[in-house]
Amino acid sequence: AQKVTQAQTEISVVEKEDVTLDCVYETRDTTYYLFWYKQPPSGELVFLIRRNSFDEQNEISGRYSWNFQKSTSSFNFTITASQVVDSAVYFCARISSGSARQLTFGSGTQLTVLP
């Protein structure tokens, strides 16, 4: 299987700090899709963003931004001016085009934002 690696197991920041969550993926495919999901303490996985392999434009949504770099096989996620409500486990995931449609997840990064 083509792996997704989230090397940061846990990150702790103080409210209002910026924080970047790293994601590195393996791929042998030309076309693939990358995702970020948030899992708050309530447990439900919440979809944040999907990115196609042929679209390297960075994206910003409010305090969230994503940096996709095919040259380094990375899809990093930055939260600006973090808030306590951002505390959650964040998962990066990928799918290849083709017959295998399941998400391959990274191991997740536990983000704790302290007041």
Added chain:
Amino acid sequence: GAGVSQSPSNKVTEKGKDVELRCDPISGHTALYWYRQSLGQGLEFLIYFQGNSAPDKSGLPSDRFSAERTGGSVSTLTIQRTQQEDSAVYLCASSLGGSGVQYEQYFGPGTRLTVT
């Protein structure tokens, strides 16, 4: 609109018993997925249904696990002769499906299964 729903939210069962977990996908979503989340193994794919096609069962860990999807909507995951290592949160997800584009998957709240 309504999201993915799963029942029960919690299930405690004795080793050796069978259990059934239910998933109701988002209306109009043709693709349905089951995943398992456990401390040691992270998030693992179990099975995938797309429309009327044969399901992709490649992630099922043993023949004690099976799933069906009736009428292209509700799905049931069955675990026979449960073992303690089956204890996990079982997550269902659905998406628009289709070919060529990998739509985002929307997850239900999960069923926490504890095998004693």
